[in-house]
Amino acid sequence: MNGHNRHEKIEIQELPTFYRFPFIKVNVIDDVEQIDFLLSGHFTVEDMTGECGLDSLIGEARWRVAVEASAPAKFQYGISIHEFFQPQQAEKLAGKLQGKGYEPKIQTFGYQWQLGEDRRFKNSSYRVFLDGFPTIREARRIQRHLVDFYQPTIYKYRAREARGVIEMFDVNYNQSIKCSGPIKLTPRERNSVISLLNILGRSDVMEFPDLYNIQFRINDIGKLQCVAEMDIEAYVGGLLTVQYQENYPDSYLETLAITMRSWVAANWGRLHKGEAYQFCSTDHCYYLSGLGTQPRRVLDIVKETKGFVLTCEGEICNTPSHLVCGGHTEKLENISDSDPKSYLKAFFDRAGYEPPPEVPVRLDNEEAIEIWINSKPDVHCNFSRKKDVENFQKFRQYFRWEIEYARHELEEIISKKTEEEIGTLYDIIPLKRGKSGRLLEVEILGSRQNVKLVGDQAVREAFAEERLPSSCFIIRTEMDEHGIPTAFVFFGAGNGDGIGMCQLGAISKAFSGQPAMEI
Structure with missing residues (x-):
């Protein structure tokens, strides 16, 4: 898997029959x-x-x-403080929060099913959270008190279900x-x-x-x-069809099939708790455009890899992927409020995981990240350096990207996304970056109030109608003669949160002749 720790024991294992596996x-x-x-x-x-x-x-x-x-649902806000893989750890944190005067709750995610006649797999996790906040402003007020000790993220949940007639x-x-x-x-x-x-x-x-x-x-x-x-195999085939291009090497398609199947098995029941479904057809999960006509190569790849998943220390690996890492992956615990996984670490996307000679070793500070984003390093997902590979434009446009907003345009987006009136936007201050340079905390400075954002998703969503390609970015501010901003230009690297497999990096490895397991 592209970007995993080479010292970890990652294996492909065949589990040909998912006994009692839910649809x-x-x-x-x-x-x-x-x-x-x-x-x-x-x-x-x-x-x-x-x-x-x-x-x-x-x-x-x-x-x-x-x-x-119909009548829409009514919502309240909650704060997800941390997700553990052991219930005792969740109970310990809940006890600490109670000692500080909070009223935490613990929610169990996941599922348990048979992988064979005498083997079970359990993907349970335990989330510690606070809820019952009527507005996002109330949730942010509490979040500010917790951010120095944890990585709390705000979420919205239904206080009353939608109703209607179909x-x-x-x-x-x-x-x-x-x-x-x-x-x-x-x-x-x-x-x-x-x-x-x-x-x-x-x-x-x-x-x-x-x-x-x-x-x-x-x-x-x-x-x-x-x-x-x-069925899970039909789902994998549908996902692979969306990703498919005729010129993809077989080893890349095999890699996708195995990692997608592993990701589905590891995340069943964890991503959409409380919903009528386990997965969605957006980039939150994977796009699905039906299960009908599928290319013969897709059918063959799914059949050949049927039941194969990635495992680590006896457990099925959670194997997310993203379009383009921009040259460096990110570790799980920096993006998600969860315990780390030994195989989801932050690495340079190149042979040996060593930094290119022309860039800094560490990307978690402002001086280094400016050099990084303004460079075109020799990494797997930089296709501009690969003369023997076709132009994968949907990927290449995100290796390095640029987005410009007039100040008033960005003010409207921020107000809509954060539900806060900041007034005149003066500046956006980076506060904390991850190993890949992705922003984990920023502060928005406005004439009426400042707003602090915590988490990769919150940062990406606050500055775009949908979301920015990546939170690995720097900003150039254009000023008028009075020193008031007139425009903000975002320069960024990558598309996605950087967790797990960089798809363009994996394609590059496949074109170089590497088999699925090495990728």
Whole structure:
């Protein structure tokens, strides 16, 4: 795995049968008013309470599902303080927090299942958190008292579920069903196919053959979401299809299949606690565009690697990846509020993990990071130095990147994302960087108030409509004649949080002839 500690015992192990492994539930579509779909085959349709439904749907027909009426969920804020892999450690921290006057809680994530007749795998973790804050400002006030001792991150959770009515009907309105809960379609025979049409105004089709079931639900903002349930190998094939390019070497595709399968097994039940699904189809997890037409090479790779996962010291490895590390990966505990993993460390993305000669050894200070971002070091994911490899533009554009905002434009984004009115934006001050130079804490200086941001995700989201490619960046401020900022230019390195495998670095290794295990 690209970027792991070479002294750790990382192995590929075949687990050909996942005994009692739960089906994967994936949120494949979210935040839409309606979904059109085609059915081919025989299906049972019912709401999740079993109160209303159609006995069966047979044959090919076009259907639509839509929200008739809804009320969005109501939210409060919580602070995730730390995630442990041993319950005793979580209980110890909770006791310390109680001694300081807080009211901490412990939440268990994960799942346990059989990997063989006499072997079990348990991926449980234990999160210590505070909740019940009515506003993000209240949560930030408490976060400031904890940040010197922990790496607390703020999250939003539902205090009241969304409610509404979903209607499903065929285009001729000969058959219809209307429910106050989710609607579930279950195939009653093999080779049945559900095809989702015109997703988000696009002309493409998302096909889901041989599903366990598919569900239409009301999401937190009162719109539709679609959750598909499937086998783990079908899910891996769908993920690999999204990533696939014809010119990828087989060793890279094998690497992706094994690391994706390992990541799914290690994170089942941990990433979307309290949701109706375990994984989403965004860059928070992995994009999924259906399970229909898959390239022959993808089918062959999934079949050849079926059941193979990465293990370390007898446990399945949590194997995240990101598009481009920018030349240096980051260690898990700097990005996540969790215990470290021995195989998720921070390294230069090059042979021997040694720094290139033209850059500083340490990147966690401002002088070093400016040199780093303004350089083009000889690392695996710098394709501008590789003359024998095709131009992977979707990757290369993020090795080093630049984004510019007018001051008023950035002020509006910050206000929207932080829910704080900062007034005139004067400066953005780096406070703490990780091993890769990624920003872990910053302070926004405004005429009305200052706002402190903690965590890679909070930093990336505060300065973009969605999020910045990476938190490894420096800022150049342009001033008017009175010394007031007029524009802010972000210069950055990489795309993603830097944890785990750098995909472009892995592609580079594959082109150089390295097999999957070495990658």
